Amino acid sequence: xxxxxAHTGHADEPVRLEGRSSSPHRVVIIGSGFGGLFTxxxxxxxxxxxxxxxxxxxxxFQPLLYQVATGILSEGEIAPxxxxxxxxxxxAQVVLGEVTTIDxxxxxxxxxxxxxxxxxxxxxxxVAAGAGxxxxxxxxxxxxxxxxxxxxxxxxxRGRIFGMFELAEGSTDPADVERLLTFVVVGAGxxxxxxxxxxxxxxxxxxxxxxxSIDPTKARVILLDAAPAVLPPFGERLGEKAADKLExxxxxxxxxxKVVNVDATGIEVxxxxxxxxxxxxxxxxxxxxxxxxxxxxxxxxxxxxxxxRAGRVEVxxxxxxxxxxxxxxxxxxxxxxxxxxxAQVAIQGxxxxxxxxxxxxxxxxxxxxxKYHDKGSMATISRFSAVAKIGGIQFSGFFAWLVWLxxxxxxxxxxKHRLTTLLHWTVSFIGKxxxxxxxxxxxxxxxxxxxxxxxxxxxxxxxxxxxxxxxTGAARSQVPSQSNGTGDGSREPSRV
Numbered sequence: 001x002x003x004x005x006a007h008t009g010h011a012d013e014p015v016r017l018e019g020r021s022s023s024p025h026r027v028v029i030i031g032s033g034f035g036g037l038f039t040x041x042x043x044x045x046x047x048x049x050x051x052x053x054x055x056x057x058x059x060x061f062q063p064l065l066y067q068v069a070t071g072i073l074s075e076g077e078i079a080p081x082x083x084x085x086x087x088x089x090x091x092a093q094v095v096l097g098e099v100t101t102i103d104x105x106x107x108x109x110x111x112x113x114x115x116x117x118x119x120x121x122x123x124x125x126x127v128a129a130g131a132g133x134x135x136x137x138x139x140x141x142x143x144x145x146x147x148x149x150x151x152x153x154x155x156x157x158r159g160r161i162f163g164m165f166e167l168a169e170g171s172t173d174p175a176d177v178e179r180l181l182t183f184v185v186v187g188a189g190x191x192x193x194x195x196x197x198x199x200x201x202x203x204x205x206x207x208x209x210x211x212x213s214i215d216p217t218k219a220r221v222i223l224l225d226a227a228p229a230v231l232p233p234f235g236e237r238l239g240e241k242a243a244d245k246l247e248x249x250x251x252x253x254x255x256x257x258k259v260v261n262v263d264a265t266g267i268e269v270x271x272x273x274x275x276x277x278x279x280x281x282x283x284x285x286x287x288x289x290x291x292x293x294x295x296x297x298x299x300x301x302x303x304x305x306x307x308x309r310a311g312r313v314e315v316x317x318x319x320x321x322x323x324x325x326x327x328x329x330x331x332x333x334x335x336x337x338x339x340x341x342x343a344q345v346a347i348q349g350x351x352x353x354x355x356x357x358x359x360x361x362x363x364x365x366x367x368x369x370x371k372y373h374d375k376g377s378m379a380t381i382s383r384f385s386a387v388a389k390i391g392g393i394q395f396s397g398f399f400a401w402l403v404w405l406x407x408x409x410x411x412x413x414x415x416k417h418r419l420t421t422l423l424h425w426t427v428s429f430i431g432k433x434x435x436x437x438x439x440x441x442x443x444x445x446x447x448x449x450x451x452x453x454x455x456x457x458x459x460x461x462x463x464x465x466x467x468x469x470x471x472t473g474a475a476r477s478q479v480p481s482q483s484n485g486t487g488d489g490s491r492e493p494s495r496v
Contacts, residue, residue: 024049024091025361028109028122030099030295032059032082035128035331035346037413040092042354047361050091051120053111055098057081060151061412063343066191068154069285070161070198071206071434075151077421080413095120099129102295104302104324115460124326124357127295128350131332131341134289134310141262143448145184145284148191152447157285158436159443161199164283165207168214175280181219182281184267186259187288188225189232190379193242195285196223197382200250205432221251222279224269225288226258231387233340234377234394238387241396245381290341292333299329308335317369318356319349325366328353336370343411344375378404383429 025048029036032054040052058079067073086092097111097118102125109120133147146156161183168180181203185196200221207216223246229236230243230253243253254269261268266280292311300307303321306314312335313321319334321327330353331346339345352370359366376390378400386401388394405425412418427433450457 023047025357026051026121026123027126027357028053028120028124029126029128030054030102030109031128031130031331032056032094033062033128033130033331033346034343035130035350036126037082037085037350038347039126039128039330039350039354040086040089042351043091043357044089046091046354046358048091048124048357049093050089051093051095051122052082052086053095053097053099053109053120054082055096056150057083057096058151059085059413062149063190064408064412065148065151065154066195066198068151068436069148069157069195070202071158071436072198072428073421073424074436075155077417077424078412079151080417085413099295102127102298102302104299104321104327107326115458122326124328124360126328126330126350126353126357127299127333128329128331128346129293129295129333131290131292131310131312133286134291135286136289138262141259141286143262143451144264145186145262145267145286146447147286148195149290155443156447159439159441160283161202162437162439163444165203165211165214165216165219167282169211170213177214178220179265179280180282181214181216182222182279183219183283183285184222184224184279184281185285185287186224186267187286188223188227188230188253188255189287190377192223192225192285192287193231193246194380195287196221196251197246197249197380200246201382202434204250206428206434222281223251223253224257224259224267225255228255230255231379234379234387234389238389238394238396242379242381242387245385249382290332296329296333299327303327306335310335318367319353319370320356328356337372339372340377342377345372348372378407380404 027043027048027050029039029050029052032052036052037059040050043050059082061078064073064078068075068078083094086094095111097113099109099111101110107122109122109125111118111120133149135141146153148154148157164180168177171177171180183199185192203216203219229239231239246253256272257269259267260270260276262284265282266278267284268276268278270276290310296307296311296313299305299313299321303324305321308314312333313329314335315321315329319328319330321329330349332341349370356366376388378386378388380386380401384398384401386404387396388400388403409418409422412421424435427435
């Protein structure tokens, strides 16, 4: 393995990681999600030098984020450190940094971390940068309706969800209590269904005896979607079963309801007949829509590849780009044959890219088309209840829930994480407790505080070792003194 490491320089002095142009073959992987990690692991025994660049230090098992948000699991159980996962793979190096530029002509990837820039040359590139939340052109909704795509998102939502019960306990205004104990989940796909179901169970089982001034079981949980059905990809039969079960555990399912506005204390929706109504709610969760990484646009502009409405790159059948057989785009960033944005597509895409790279290094034929093997779809509704669609078989209820548990347990990385996850599931599903109920102010307000620093804010390290770190940088002076443009920001109370 090349001993050159990812040393970084300051923003005005980018460091280029020089590697040998012949052997070993240099593979740069962008992203540490399912696609990126499984690509790296599939190249374990290949005569290649792997550099995995990611903006987080962990591999996130995103399908279980809602369990972090509702206090069932800790973030560490679904997000093992990438370095630890790849620690025994000697041909792999992990670099922390956010990729800002891909130059397909020069075959380089540029990443940044705290103001320092690194250039990574490659012979093969695998882009698996994933996707973020989409608000369908209404990004301002994010201020009051967080999505659920990262550990930060899940921890913020945990703080908001549990915090609503605490605030309601201290209120003497019935209208205020009702607004605080109304939870709105936008999006009736798997994430929204699972989130709504767990909030309902949390209020009716876990918290029912924990308060004195309020009755947590009276909390309203509303699931909204502009579509006419719950879980559309699962088909009408399973969608109806899911909707029926949600209503039995106390979730109000409102379909054909399009969100038109979101503010600090409520959400405005437009029904199918054009009428508008307002739902008073402080805690909203956005689980509708995804948008691919902006890196997709860069690749499209440089290679002539198309992009779809979600920003995904239209790849060739072998997952490469036109005129660039050395560049693979996989997972949530690729658009091919209307494949869904699920973990299995990313995993299988990563393994396909690894096979093609190994074939190229060995001088064998490349360009084989990617063949996706659909292993089915599953979603939990509540404890002991789930829906599943595997091949032509559809089933629901307790057996589907057991299958869901087994499948997700298998895909959690590491024995210790599987063991602790199983223990937490036992406590939460067989009992009533939830071990991850600790929340802090910082969890809830950190995102809003960073937003107030402005788009130009960028933390950086000092140029000299004896200087104090400039965590806030010069951008601090750009923070407006008035938090809402009307009064003294230091006196304006923060809103959730």
